[in-house]
Structure formats: C-alpha cells, structure tokens
Amino acid sequence: MKGLFYLATIIIFTLSSSANAEAIYHRLIWDNSPQFEATIGYTPTTNAEYYVTYGFSPNEQNWQSKSPHTSTTFDNTLESEFVTLSSLPANSPVYYRVCSSSGCGERLWFKTAPTDNSPYTVIAGGDTRTGWTTRRKGNQLVAKIRPLFIMHGGDYTNANTASEMSEYLSDWQLTFSNDVIEGTAYKRIYPFIATHGNHEDRNYNTLCQVFGVDYNSDNYCDAKDTFGAFNISPLLRVYTLNSQFKNSGWSSHANSMNQWLSQDLSINAGSAKWRMAQYHKPMYPHYTGKSDNTILVSWWAQLFYNHGVNLVVESDTHINKITQALKPSGIGFTSTTTGGTVYVGEGSWGAPARSANDPKSWTIDFASIQQFKVISVTQEKLTVRTAQFSSGAETLTKSQRDLDPLMLPGSIQWWSASDIGDSLVLSKATNGLSIIDSGNGGPVDPPTSKEIAIGETKSGLAGSSSAEIHFSIPVPAGTKNLSISTSGGSGDVDLYVNPGQKASSTRYDCRPYKSGNAESCQYTTPTSDTYFVMLKGYSSFSSVTLKVTGEVDGNTGGGNGGGTCDVTGIDVYPNWPQLDWQGNPSHASSGDKMVYQDSIYQAKYWTQTIPGSDNSWSTVCQ
Structure with a gap:
C-alpha cells in the first residue's frame, strides 16, 4: 500500500510540475508561404529547454520535434521563443504541443492555407489596445467564427510595455476554439498577420520581438520586419505596410519600403485573383480629431489603383467606415463605378470608439461602434461584413467549418450600412479593381447627396x-x-x-x-x-x-442676404490654404474657408474642387 501511495504521489507531483512548466501566451504567425509554413510563438515559464512536437494527425506517436530558432526579450521582461515549421502540407490540419523536460502542454492545432481556389473566411481589425472587456468580447467572437486567419492592423496595447503586452497575449488565448478530435481535447489556434501601429512606435522591433515576424526572411529582428507581402492562396495576396515610417527620422525606411512595394506590385500583383492591403493610419480619418495623412495618399493611392489593389483595411481612428470604390484624383479620391479600391476600417477592436463625424463625399456609411471586418473570399467576389461584439452570437463547430469554409454563426450583430445593408459585395472590374455589386449584377452607383444650406x-x-x-x-x-x-x-x-x-x-x-x-x-x-x-x-x-x-x-439665415462679404484674411481661389507633401498649395481641408467670385465658401472635408462647385463646400456668404 505504501508503494502505491508513493507512486501516486510521484504521478501527482510530475503532473503538477508539468502543468507549472507549460509554455504560455501561445500565438501563431504567417509571414511567408502560409500554404507550407507557420511560426509558432510562446513564452517559456522556466529555464528548461523548450521545443515543439508536431504532426499531421492526432496520433502523437508519429509526430516530430523541432527546437526554437529564435529567442527574444521584449521591454527587458517578456521572453518569447519561436519555432518555424516548414514543408507542411497545404490546406491541412497541423497538430502540435509545446514541450520541455518537464512534459508537454495543451494540444493545439491550425490549418494551412490552400494552393487551389478553395474559398475561406478572414477576420480583419485593429486597435485592441484598451477597453479590455470589449477586446475580450471581440476575441471570443473570433473563436465562434473560426476564420482561416486574422489580419491585425496594429496598436496591440496602449503603452507597448511588457505588462500590457502580456495582458494582450493572455486575452488572445480567448480566440482559440475548443475541439474534441478523435476523443482528445484540442484548441484551434488562428494564424494572424501583424501590422505596426503608432502605439508600437517606442519599439519598431515589436513585431519581431513579440510575434516572431520575419517578413524578409533574413533571421534578423529590425524595423524591416514591419512590411511585406505574400499569397495566401491563388485567390488572395496580402500586403502589410508601415504607415509610421512617415514619422521624422524614418525617411530611409519609407523609401526602401515604397521602392519594394512598387516593385512587388509590378511583379507579383497578378499572382492572385484578389489583392488586399493593411496598414495602421488611415489616409483620410473619418473623425475630425485626426489629421489627414496625405503623405500616405501620395505614397500608395496611385500604386494601389495602378496595380489592382481591391480592398484596403485601415485602423487607428477607433470607428467603423466603408467607402465607395475609389480612384485617385490629385491628392484625394473620387468615386468610380468602373473599378477602384475600396477602403474599410478604422480600428476599434477594443479601443474606445470615437465619434464618427468626418464623412467624405465618397463615404458609403460610418458609425461609432466596436467592430472588426469578416471577409469571405471566393473566386467570384469578396464579401465584407462588419461584426459588432455582442455576446449572443452562436458558435460554429469544427464539423460545420470543415463542411463549409464560408459559413458564419447565427445571431452575430452585423452592422448595416446605408444603401448597402450588412454585406459589402465586391466583384472584379475589367481593369482588375473592385466594383461594388448591388446584387443584380451591376455596380452600386455612388449616392447622390441632397444638400440643404442654412437659410434654405x-x-x-x-x-x-x-x-x-x-x-x-x-x-x-x-x-x-x-x-x-x-x-x-x-x-x-x-x-x-x-x-x-x-x-x-x-x-x-x-x-x-x-x-x-x-x-x-x-x-x-x-x-x-x-x-x-x-x-x-x-x-x-x-x-x-x-x-x-x-x-x-x-x-x-445662411449669410447670403445680398450684402458684401468680408473676405479679409481668407485665401482666394486658387490660392489653396493647405499644402501637399512637397510644400505646394494643393487643397482645402475640413473647416477651411476660401473666396471665389466674391463669395465665401467653407470646405466640409478634403477637396480640390472650385469653391461652391459641388457638395464638398458649404456657402458662408454670397
């Protein structure tokens, strides 16, 4: 009896030690060839040597092991190890555990990307930095939806410290789906594509130190790991860019990134049916408290249009917006029904929603809500939906997702946009860009705004x-x-x-x-x-x-009582009050007043049109 008691004690102690020695903060990154490759990240809890054991069925007897290729320390405290698995089978499950000499941790699995035109579901959003309750609700919704992968637009935390990042990574575990596979409990972990946001600016190595990102595959952690591109499958190529290179002191990195982007778009843009881009700062925020980022327009808008970028996901502003299909016009945009780039965003995956109060002439709709985008990818179309973080959504099962890669849970609180509804459907124009499909085979025309002025x-x-x-x-x-x-x-x-x-x-x-x-x-x-x-x-x-x-x-009234307008100190068209990125007068921004033919007009949003000639202007005095 004493022998049995001693054996039981040893078993309990061993199990307890194993549990205490488990790695924590699991994450999975795609930064290159997701059909065949993925990077597993975790944080060790002891000084033991950790490794990943993995295989292509739940039978662990057939698994193989791989040691970490990189170890990092973020903010002097948060330690991480990374193991890149390669030569994986495409469109297939991969099962793994993180182990040490003390034992192995929980069982996880993910799915690689396809090499054919199989459809799939994507989640895209950003700004998880504060508002932990809402962030967790969004994470839990990920587990219910079961996407193939996630695009994160940056601003993971507020202060980018080790303590806040640990909290973020702890919350990220809520995105995992619980499964039972051949009688054994597993959690499905979802790969994500990381973006650098402005709240990561205190450390431009955040993506490689915390997530193991190595976009340029040079096995070196630096700011060059904040931009890159790769094909998810023949259906989709994703570009990730660093909008923070607009900051002072980063011009050489900006030049390098933009030269790479131009070359890659020229060479590889046609390698996939659809092209998407993500970066943090929006070109034209839909909130008056944020400045327009016209330098990003000058960098990317024409490149996107020239090389068929269909959909762009922006973050930072903590609101929700969708636009018409757009083509560049000067340093701005105009709507088009013959093929353009659609811009959606703008963050609010946990960060407190700001006021959506700065619409553009080409905005379909916007709202002050907590949300991320759910994107269905097929050969024929991209369908973009906006999911709000209610707790009432149903949960997809593994078998449901296996049977239908596009199925979405019931009872999700979808946001409904004016003139569009809850689904923004993009089909492909003859120029390779996007047209917004009305559902009857034709594009949605840009809405005609009916304006009424004060005094009218x-x-x-x-x-x-x-x-x-x-x-x-x-x-x-x-x-x-x-x-x-x-x-x-x-x-x-x-x-x-x-x-x-x-x-x-x-x-x-x-x-x-x-x-x-x-x-x-x-x-x-x-x-x-x-x-x-x-x-x-x-x-x-x-x-x-x-x-x-x-x-x-x-x-x-409207100030148009027939008298003479006082134009003292107001710029006269075409002497624009705002400058472009090269320092040349080029446009007016929201609130700017200009004189044209002795009348005073005020810009409602960014514009380059003649004052008073369209709905981008309001009349102050005539």
Whole structure:
C-alpha cells in the first residue's frame, strides 16, 4: 500500500510540475508561404529547454520535434521563443504541443492555407489596445467564427510595455476554439498577420520581438520586419505596410519600403485573383480629431489603383467606415463605378470608439461602434461584413467549418450600412479593381447627396408610406441656433435628425414623432460640422416644406442676404490654404474657408474642387 501511495504521489507531483512548466501566451504567425509554413510563438515559464512536437494527425506517436530558432526579450521582461515549421502540407490540419523536460502542454492545432481556389473566411481589425472587456468580447467572437486567419492592423496595447503586452497575449488565448478530435481535447489556434501601429512606435522591433515576424526572411529582428507581402492562396495576396515610417527620422525606411512595394506590385500583383492591403493610419480619418495623412495618399493611392489593389483595411481612428470604390484624383479620391479600391476600417477592436463625424463625399456609411471586418473570399467576389461584439452570437463547430469554409454563426450583430445593408459585395472590374455589386449584377452607383444650406427651404416634398428622403446640412464653425423644421402639405411625415452621420430610423438625435407634418429640431450650439436629416413617411405625404435656419457668423439665415462679404484674411481661389507633401498649395481641408467670385465658401472635408462647385463646400456668404 505504501508503494502505491508513493507512486501516486510521484504521478501527482510530475503532473503538477508539468502543468507549472507549460509554455504560455501561445500565438501563431504567417509571414511567408502560409500554404507550407507557420511560426509558432510562446513564452517559456522556466529555464528548461523548450521545443515543439508536431504532426499531421492526432496520433502523437508519429509526430516530430523541432527546437526554437529564435529567442527574444521584449521591454527587458517578456521572453518569447519561436519555432518555424516548414514543408507542411497545404490546406491541412497541423497538430502540435509545446514541450520541455518537464512534459508537454495543451494540444493545439491550425490549418494551412490552400494552393487551389478553395474559398475561406478572414477576420480583419485593429486597435485592441484598451477597453479590455470589449477586446475580450471581440476575441471570443473570433473563436465562434473560426476564420482561416486574422489580419491585425496594429496598436496591440496602449503603452507597448511588457505588462500590457502580456495582458494582450493572455486575452488572445480567448480566440482559440475548443475541439474534441478523435476523443482528445484540442484548441484551434488562428494564424494572424501583424501590422505596426503608432502605439508600437517606442519599439519598431515589436513585431519581431513579440510575434516572431520575419517578413524578409533574413533571421534578423529590425524595423524591416514591419512590411511585406505574400499569397495566401491563388485567390488572395496580402500586403502589410508601415504607415509610421512617415514619422521624422524614418525617411530611409519609407523609401526602401515604397521602392519594394512598387516593385512587388509590378511583379507579383497578378499572382492572385484578389489583392488586399493593411496598414495602421488611415489616409483620410473619418473623425475630425485626426489629421489627414496625405503623405500616405501620395505614397500608395496611385500604386494601389495602378496595380489592382481591391480592398484596403485601415485602423487607428477607433470607428467603423466603408467607402465607395475609389480612384485617385490629385491628392484625394473620387468615386468610380468602373473599378477602384475600396477602403474599410478604422480600428476599434477594443479601443474606445470615437465619434464618427468626418464623412467624405465618397463615404458609403460610418458609425461609432466596436467592430472588426469578416471577409469571405471566393473566386467570384469578396464579401465584407462588419461584426459588432455582442455576446449572443452562436458558435460554429469544427464539423460545420470543415463542411463549409464560408459559413458564419447565427445571431452575430452585423452592422448595416446605408444603401448597402450588412454585406459589402465586391466583384472584379475589367481593369482588375473592385466594383461594388448591388446584387443584380451591376455596380452600386455612388449616392447622390441632397444638400440643404442654412437659410434654405425645400418645398413640394412628397413620398409614400415608409419612403425616405435624405438631406445633409453643412454647419460652419460658430453657427448658433440651428433650427430644422417641416411644415405644410398633407399626410404624415416624420423628421429624424442626427449630427455627424446619416440619420436612420435607428440612428437619430432628434425625432419629434408628432401627428401631421409640423415637426422641428432645435440646436442652440451645434456640435458637428454636418447635420443629417431623414424624412420618413409614417403615411403617404405631399407638398411638405423643409426649412433650415441658423445664425452663421452673427447673421441670421445662411449669410447670403445680398450684402458684401468680408473676405479679409481668407485665401482666394486658387490660392489653396493647405499644402501637399512637397510644400505646394494643393487643397482645402475640413473647416477651411476660401473666396471665389466674391463669395465665401467653407470646405466640409478634403477637396480640390472650385469653391461652391459641388457638395464638398458649404456657402458662408454670397
């Protein structure tokens, strides 16, 4: 009996030691040839020598072992080891455990990328840095969706310290899916493609030190590991770029990156059906608190368009946005229905959502929400959906994902965009770029904005029950006592008003909801430079009048009372107030005033058009 007790004690002690010696903070990286290769990362918990044992079935008797090729220390504290597996079978499961002399840890598995045109699901998002509760909800949603891989747009933490990165990596374990394979418990781990964000700027080696990224395959950890490209399969090539090279002191790295990008796009862009890019800073943030990054436009916009980049994922701003298919125009963009690049983003995978308040003429819709993108990739189309982080989503099983690589869980809270719905469907134009598919075989035309200025009246408005009429109101800085009202006519129309983003029946700041057509919304001190109005028929209506009044620069109405405008100190077209990256006058930005033909106009967003010639301008004085 004493012998049995002693044996049991040894077994318990051994199991306890093994558990305590397990590696932690598992992560899996794709940076090259994901059909045949992957880099396994982990943090050791003892001074023992760790290694990875792996195979292509759950039968561990047939597995082989490999020692780490790289060990790193991040922020003087966080230790990591990396093992790159190569010569893997394509489109196949790979099973592995991290072991040491004390034993082996939990069982993990992942799937390699295909070499054929098999479809798959991708998750893309960024800015996990703060808001841990929401970040964890997003991570848990990954486990429910079961993507082939993840694109992370950067800003993993706030201060980029070892303690915060450890917390991030601990939370990342929530992305793993629980499986039982041949009677044994496994966790599915999802590879991700890492991007450098501005919150990594204190250490430009973060990607290689924390994740083992080696985009250029030189076995050396430096800032060159922050950009690269590779084919996921014949369907998709992914480009990862470093927008932070725009910072002072990094011009040589920027030049090197952009020369590489131009060459790679010329040589390899046609090697896959679709081309996607990710980087951190958006070219044109959809939040007024962020400056336009026109240097990125000058670097990449034309290259993307010339070489058929179909979809770009941006981060940083902590909002959600989708755009029309775009083509470069000067230092900006115009919408196109004949093939362009679609831009989506902008972060908010945990970081507190900011106000979505800076739409462009080519924005389809935007919102202040926590989200990431779920992208379905097929030969015929890319379908982009925006998932919000509710806890009610169902969980896909392994067998469901095995049967259908595009299946998505039920009860996900999908964001619905105006004029598009919850699915942004991209098909390929004859020029290789993207057109937005309306579902009837044709592209979606860019929406025509109906603008009404302060001091203006729209009469004769009519519609059927549930019909919607939309307007935008440019609101110059300093405007007071903004009044938006409906009156007259017959029937019953409801007024909806929302600052900063398009009004809808679920998105509004003011909704009087009265019988008849006499409704109004009042704003003593407007908080946005654009107010959006929706008129929706409670029943059919006709001959309704919409009126907008306010005090602009001390004048009642729109400032167009027929007097002489005071143009002192205001730039006269074509003397642009803003400069391009070379220092030449080139454009106006949101809030800039300009004089044209003795009238004063204010830019609602970035523009190069003649003041007052289109909807990018509001009238201040005529």
